[in-house]
Amino acid sequence: ALATPALAQANPEIRWRCQSSFPRNLDVLFGTAERVANRVAALTENRFRIQVFPAGEIVPGLQVLDAVQAGTIDCGHTAAYWYIGKEPGFAFFTAIPFGLNTRQMTAWLRHGGGNALGDALFAEYNIVGLPAGDTGAQMGGWFRQEIRTQQDVQGLKFRISGLAGQVFQRMGASPTLVAPADIYPALERGTIDATEFVGPHDDERLGFFRVARFYYAPGFFEPSARLHFMSNKRQFDALPQQYKDALAIACAEADSEMVSRYDHLNPIALRRLVAQGTQLRFYSREILQLAWRSNEALMADLAGQNARFKTIWDSYRPYRSELFQWFRVAENSYDNFAFAAAAG
Amino acid sequence: ALATPALAQANPEIRWRCQSSFPRNLDVLFGTAERVANRVAALTENRFRIQVFPAGEIVPGLQVLDAVQAGTIDCGHTAAYWYIGKEPGFAFFTAIPFGLNTRQMTAWLRHGGGNALGDALFAEYNIVGLPAGDTGAQMGGWFRQEIRTQQDVQGLKFRISGLAGQVFQRMGASPTLVAPADIYPALERGTIDATEFVGPHDDERLGFFRVARFYYAPGFFEPSARLHFMSNKRQFDALPQQYKDALAIACAEADSEMVSRYDHLNPIALRRLVAQGTQLRFYSREILQLAWRSNEALMADLAGQNARFKTIWDSYRPYRSELFQWFRVAENSYDNFAFAAAAG
Incomplete structure (x- = not known):
């Protein structure tokens, strides 16, 4: 069924400046923020446009959180664990040693209470932090x-x-x-x-x-490292609901998109x-x-x-035990057999 | 920067009927199509609405592809491998024995040429097939x-x-x-x-x-099983670009969202x-x-x-070798040590 086009009140045109913590030559890391921006533009018919700058172009790469908090930039793409000097609990939202792997991290954040704990922490810094991209298990x-x-x-x-x-x-x-x-x-x-x-x-x-x-x-x-797309909370709260949804889904997509690029490359x-x-x-x-x-x-x-830190660890640690145990049953027993069998 | 709202020509109101291959009580499977529909509605300010019916309500659960092809329904959520009677190659787009795990499958589809091969196959059935959801490694x-x-x-x-x-x-x-x-x-x-x-x-x-x-x-x-959101190609091609983008990103999000719900539950x-x-x-x-x-x-x-089948296998097989080998290095060596260490 297809009704006639109508005249409607359009959402406002909004321009945001985003700084990445990464230089342009690290194409998967830097490119993740650009991809989020492109997706948001397409979903809002170019009305909500986010311009992405590489590390250092507005503020130093490891000061993105501070700049978003202060409103120097509207938003940024960075790793929460670089700010453990302010609050050690930030570590959980990027990576802790012997922590959850990529899929387990997504489950904890979205369904195990992780994002709710993150929201409360980011809010104290006047920030809305959306998980946006993961590296997969890194090298040592x-x-x-x-x-x-x-x-x-x-x-x-x-x-x-x-x-x-x-x-x-x-x-x-x-x-x-x-x-x-x-x-x-x-x-x-x-x-x-x-x-x-x-x-x-x-x-x-x-x-x-x-x-x-x-x-x-x-x-x-x-074992995974999750990046965050951090928006100044006042700016974020002022967005039309459709733009919030567009940004949220673009970040959610980035979670699997970024790691799949790494898995390929x-x-x-x-x-x-x-x-x-x-x-x-x-x-x-x-x-x-x-x-x-x-x-x-x-x-x-x-x-x-x-x-x-204790509050977050008390959520993360039992979740880790539960998921580690379950992943041994189907995922890991499959991987161990199949990876070796294929190698001959 | 914030400009004044303007009057714009709104995209048309579109209603689609979608049938899932799953009954309502399989909440993660059935719920994935509903979540895609909800995301699309939110991203289009309710102008593009997809109503999701459970298996059997319009056509039998294992005849979703046929019904989308014929235009009996606009779209459906199903598993391509149920249609190997028509074409054995459909299997690759859901699961093959000893195939890629969930993350590897996403990499092959998006970056290793998988989706391009799938597009060509689905197009012969008058269908646009978007990967939308994965179960993770199943039980035996x-x-x-x-x-x-x-x-x-x-x-x-x-x-x-x-x-x-x-x-x-x-x-x-x-x-x-x-x-x-x-x-x-x-x-x-x-x-x-x-x-x-x-x-x-x-x-x-x-x-x-x-x-x-x-x-x-x-x-x-x-070792993973990818579902597809299948749209009648003529219907899909007639959508405004914004609606196509909304549907595409909602399906892309479903890939990681569905498996994360399983990983939690x-x-x-x-x-x-x-x-x-x-x-x-x-x-x-x-x-x-x-x-x-x-x-x-x-x-x-x-x-x-x-x-x-040979064309697809010739893409899939070397990709499997490459990714299996790489995943042994960082992902699997981590999982093997950490899962055992946490169990004490």
């Missing part, structure tokens, strides 16, 4: 030397994000946070001994393989890296077990010191 | 007796969908396809010895645990099932290896008989 980092035992980690100057730095500190390393553009020169000069970033596709672009030979898996400290990049001499290694059980224990102790300490 | 079925060896499968009357039935036939079983509503009575009366359906949440609702005690994992024949249902006496079992390596070989032979035979 680039090292000049092999890392086999606890001894090999002692004093290691490791560039690493989020709570993971504190886990490596407890393991005896010297973690440090360096912005993406500065990692390569620091590694080349020996200011740092090792770095993690994301995975083959991004890491290849940053050139780490030229100055560090050993590439470790898995990135147990970022990472194997191709890893093949090229290995062809150029990169040595793929797996963390030893000794390292993984030490990291697991260090992380459990860290989480207990943070929950003891900070009531909000 | 309900059995009255334990299934340990090839001997235990001989003559087994097993209700099973898609190409998986042909795999079990090659293994010596007698596969049969029974519509969801008829499975329970068939299992109770002994017309069938065993059945698979989806996973704990849906299977519990269908009551199989009352008449079959052993619940097997994994559903190696459906399945562990709760499995716990209840086990508390009521269900015995959880894992398929033996003997069964899995036999099934793997039977499936490889089946795929080779189908590709030899059918040029279109």
